[in-house]
Amino acid sequence: MSPFHVPSEAIILERIQESPNIFTLRLQFADNTQAFKFMPGQFNMLYLYGVGEVAISIVSDPLDDHFFAHTIRVVGRTTEGLSKLKARDCVGIRGPFGRGWPMLEAEGKDLLLVTGGLGCAPLVSVIEYIMRRREQFAHVDILQGVKHADDMIWRKRYAQWAQAPDVNVLLTADLPDHVNWPGDLKGNVVQLFKRLDLRPDNSLAMLCGPELMMKAAITELQQHNMSDDNIWLSLERNMHCGIGQCGHCQMGEKFVCKDGPVFAYPEISANFHLDSI
Amino acid sequence: MSDIDGQTQDRQIPDKAVFLPLAQFQQFLELVQQRYKIIGPVVKDEAIQYQPINDIHALTRGIRVEQNPGQYSLEASDNNLFFAWSNGAQALKPLLFSPKESLWQAQRDEQGRLGFVALTAKPTATAVIGVRACDLAALALQDQHFLEKAQPDPQYQARRQALFLIGVDCTHPANTCFCAATHDGPALQTGFDIALSELAEGFLLRPGSRQGRALLAQLDLAPATATQQKTATQAIQRAADMQQRCLPEDNSHQQLYNQAEHPHWQAIAERCLACGNCTMVCPTCFCYSAHTETALDGGNATQVRQWDSCFSHGHSNLHGHPVRADIKSRYRQWLSHKLTGWLEQFGKSGCVGCGRCITWCPVGIDLTAEAQHLTQPGESV
Ligand SMILES: Cc1cc2nc3c(=O)[nH]c(=O)nc-3n(C[C@H](O)[C@H](O)[C@H](O)COP(=O)(O)OP(=O)(O)OC[C@H]3O[C@@H](n4cnc5c(N)ncnc54)[C@H](O)[C@@H]3O)c2cc1C
Ligand code: SF4
Ligand code: SF4
Ligand code: FES
Numbered sequence: 001m002s003p004f005h006v007p008s009e010a011i012i013l014e015r016i017q018e019s020p021n022i023f024t025l026r027l028q029f030a031d032n033t034q035a036f037k038f039m040p041g042q043f044n045m046l047y048l049y050g051v052g053e054v055a056i057s058i059v060s061d062p063l064d065d066h067f068f069a070h071t072i073r074v075v076g077r078t079t080e081g082l083s084k085l086k087a088r089d090c091v092g093i094r095g096p097f098g099r100g101w102p103m104l105e106a107e108g109k110d111l112l113l114v115t116g117g118l119g120c121a122p123l124v125s126v127i128e129y130i131m132r133r134r135e136q137f138a139h140v141d142i143l144q145g146v147k148h149a150d151d152m153i154w155r156k157r158y159a160q161w162a163q164a165p166d167v168n169v170l171l172t173a174d175l176p177d178h179v180n181w182p183g184d185l186k187g188n189v190v191q192l193f194k195r196l197d198l199r200p201d202n203s204l205a206m207l208c209g210p211e212l213m214m215k216a217a218i219t220e221l222q223q224h225n226m227s228d229d230n231i232w233l234s235l236e237r238n239m240h241c242g243i244g245q246c247g248h249c250q251m252g253e254k255f256v257c258k259d260g261p262v263f264a265y266p267e268i269s270a271n272f273h274l275d276s277i
Numbered sequence: 278m279s280d281i282d283g284q285t286q287d288r289q290i291p292d293k294a295v296f297l298p299l300a301q302f303q304q305f306l307e308l309v310q311q312r313y314k315i316i317g318p319v320v321k322d323e324a325i326q327y328q329p330i331n332d333i334h335a336l337t338r339g340i341r342v343e344q345n346p347g348q349y350s351l352e353a354s355d356n357n358l359f360f361a362w363s364n365g366a367q368a369l370k371p372l373l374f375s376p377k378e379s380l381w382q383a384q385r386d387e388q389g390r391l392g393f394v395a396l397t398a399k400p401t402a403t404a405v406i407g408v409r410a411c412d413l414a415a416l417a418l419q420d421q422h423f424l425e426k427a428q429p430d431p432q433y434q435a436r437r438q439a440l441f442l443i444g445v446d447c448t449h450p451a452n453t454c455f456c457a458a459t460h461d462g463p464a465l466q467t468g469f470d471i472a473l474s475e476l477a478e479g480f481l482l483r484p485g486s487r488q489g490r491a492l493l494a495q496l497d498l499a500p501a502t503a504t505q506q507k508t509a510t511q512a513i514q515r516a517a518d519m520q521q522r523c524l525p526e527d528n529s530h531q532q533l534y535n536q537a538e539h540p541h542w543q544a545i546a547e548r549c550l551a552c553g554n555c556t557m558v559c560p561t562c563f564c565y566s567a568h569t570e571t572a573l574d575g576g577n578a579t580q581v582r583q584w585d586s587c588f589s590h591g592h593s594n595l596h597g598h599p600v601r602a603d604i605k606s607r608y609r610q611w612l613s614h615k616l617t618g619w620l621e622q623f624g625k626s627g628c629v630g631c632g633r634c635i636t637w638c639p640v641g642i643d644l645t646a647e648a649q650h651l652t653q654p655g656e657s658v
Contacts, residue, residue, distance in 0.1 A: 002428050002431070004428045005380070005381070005395065005428065005430075005431060006380075006381045006393050006394075006395045007381070007383070007391075007393050008393065009390065009391045009392065009393065030390075047383065047580075049383055049385050049391060049578060050383075050385075050569060050571045050575070050578045051569060052567075052568060052569045053567065053580075075596070075597070076597075088389075089389055090389055090390055090391045091391070092383060092391055092393060236595060237593070237595060237600070238591075238592065238593055238594045238595055238600075240565070240566050240567045240582075241565075241567065243426075243428060244426070245422070245423065245430065245563070245565075246564060246565050246566065246567065246582070246585070247563055247564035247565070247585070247587070248564065248566070248585070248592060248593070250610075250614065250618070252534060252613075252618065253534075253614075253617065253618035253619075253620075253621040253622055255622075270534065271534055271537075274534075274537050274538075275606070276600060276601045276602060276603070276605075276606035276609075277537070277600070277601075277606075277610075
């Protein structure tokens with residue numbers, strides 16, 4: 001039975017409430033004899049019994065190959081139902097799907113990690129990955145923008161990451177002036193770029209979040225002389241299959257689920273700028 | 278049964294056609310029937326449909342099809358041929374990629390533990406008679422989409438392996454057919470087990486696979502005469518010459534994404550109803566959506582897939598809003614994917630020239646005319 005066509009049972013080991021509407025599930029396959037191999041940036045299809053499947057990024061580290069974790073925002077029927085599950089409840093898992101972040105290419109380079117909204121989910125796995133292998137990468141800038149202060153999950157982890165050697169964490173929120181906010185700045189995450197000391201020749205940028213934010217970030221990076229080849233981004237589309245078959249996730253001639261969700265910018269630059277593509 | 282490898286490996290020398298007199302057509306069908314359930318073209322609900330048949334009298338005969346943008350009708354023909362018509366709304370696609378089917382079932386026990394069972398199709402060996410060149414070209418693309426990958430689709434694969442294809446060269450294309458322009462017809466090229474060319478006095482038969490050759494060997498037929506061969510070839514040539522429509526000849530339609538901002542998309546959107554008929558009848562369209570159907574007692578739930586269309590409202594939903602909110606962007610998605618996106622995805626255009634989307638469009642939108650318009654030089658953008 002193909003693990004990509006039919007789900008396998010997974011058991012919830014732990015459920016963590018990250019913010020009022022964001023939670024994390026730590027999971028283990030019921031049949032845990034084989035290691036679960038994946039790369040940061042890949043995703044699973046999570047099945048809630050009787051309700052349906054949703055695409056969710058894997059946020060845990062590939063070295064922990066006998067359990068894995070998903071961080072989920074409640075937005076609709078399935079995610080709401082998933083949020084009601086507790087430890088020892090079961091879900092179905094198909095995956096892992098897609099192509100993850102270019103971790104080999106990133107080795108030895110300065111990394112610029114830019115996220116917005118819950119866009120942080122696919123990137124959190126990368127950050128964890130980098131932190132556990134800190135010596136393989138040069139300077140790291142982490143730029144996180146959020147819409148609501150509530151979204152600023154993993155605050156402790158951001159603080160921890162900021163303590164690591166040669167890691168610069170900048171946080172910003174798109175909030176009105178009167179709202180109290182403990183981050184570095186208010187406003188768009190792209191505004192943080194001017195605070196950076198980029199070395200365009202030896203940097204690799206990874207972007208994740210709303211498409212408007214990523215488009216603005218790309219323009220900004222190009223102005224900082226970053227070559228397009230070194231700009232990577234994770235896209236999101238409606239997904240029903242994860243294996244390049246149902247057609248829902250297409251963007252131009254790409255199947256986001258299997259050709260991506262992580263793309264080097266030149267791979268999609270021909271169409272990415274178009275509206276409603 | 279179709280054996281794609283068998284077809285290529287076995288065909289170093291093209292097989293000579295043999296002649297099946299009309300009087301033996303029923304016998305031929307019975308021979309096929311010994312191994313396969315037969316599906317063939319019949320007249321049903323004022324259209325040609327592919328249905329199970331038991332003898333040749335059930336088949337279409339002496340009819341022709343009038344097809345124009347937004348219009349389909351059957352007429353009496355001036356001959357008594359079985360296959361002197363072009364395609365109906367559907368042919369092979371629903372037999373392989375089912376309009377609605379179950380994928381797997383989840384079972385939940387009292388402790389809340391989940392079990393999953395694949396519900397793979399268990400098809401009976403089926404022969405389809407009367408398959409057209411355009412449909413075989415579309416089948417090759419669907420094979421590529423569902424099978425030629427590390428993890429082939431189990432449902433499609435099971436049905437595909439059970440299929441035996443008896444094709445027929447087209448001699449009477451509809452006004453909407455343009456397979457000659459896409460190089461997919463009207464003559465059968467590959468992908469059949471047996472090919473038929475229909476003459477007034479019978480059929481020329483040639484095998485396209487090991488299974489087809491084995492079946493023909495049981496019939497002890499005389500080789501086709503040179504005159505018969507010539508008559509058949511001329512009929513196909515006439516069928517090609519009759520076709521009027523074509524895609525832009527300079528292949529500019531292969532770069533439709535470059536025309537994404539063309540004002541003509543809006544003009545099309547003002548006519549298009551976003552009904553999705555074109556995607557339902559198109560033999561290459563593959564979109565589906567999946568949903569869960571729960572048993573009334575709650576003890577199990579079945580994951581079901583169903584044809585979907587890039588024209589449907591929910592197709593591109595993301596964070597509560599469709600990425601392609603208006604008809605303009607949906608038509609653009611459909612046509613640009615079909616004529617351009619497929620080239621990168623499959624190495625070939627997604628249009629095989631069958632003309633179905635022209636016929637079955639309620640407002641008669643003609644993709645060949647729209648593609649010409651969208652790629653015309655000098656159009657202000
Ligand atoms: C590659 C990928 C990775 C993702 N990773 C995460 C993650 O790590 N954490 C997380 O919380 N979410 C993630 N998502 C988004 C998640 O899939 C959707 O939020 C989820 O499908 C909504 O399902 P629902 O049944 O709860 O909502 P629904 O009731 O289906 O809908 C709620 C709203 O969300 C929209 N929606 C439906 N399907 C999707 C979809 N596939 N993507 C986005 N919006 C959708 C609907 O249009 C609807 O308006 C990811 C999506 C993709 C494509
Ligand atoms: S796009 Fe139209 S003409 Fe082309 S294969 Fe599909 S239905 Fe036939
Ligand atoms: S498009 Fe060509 S092969 Fe298909 S029905 Fe018409 S004439 Fe026949
Ligand atoms: S999610 Fe089905 S094709 Fe990508």
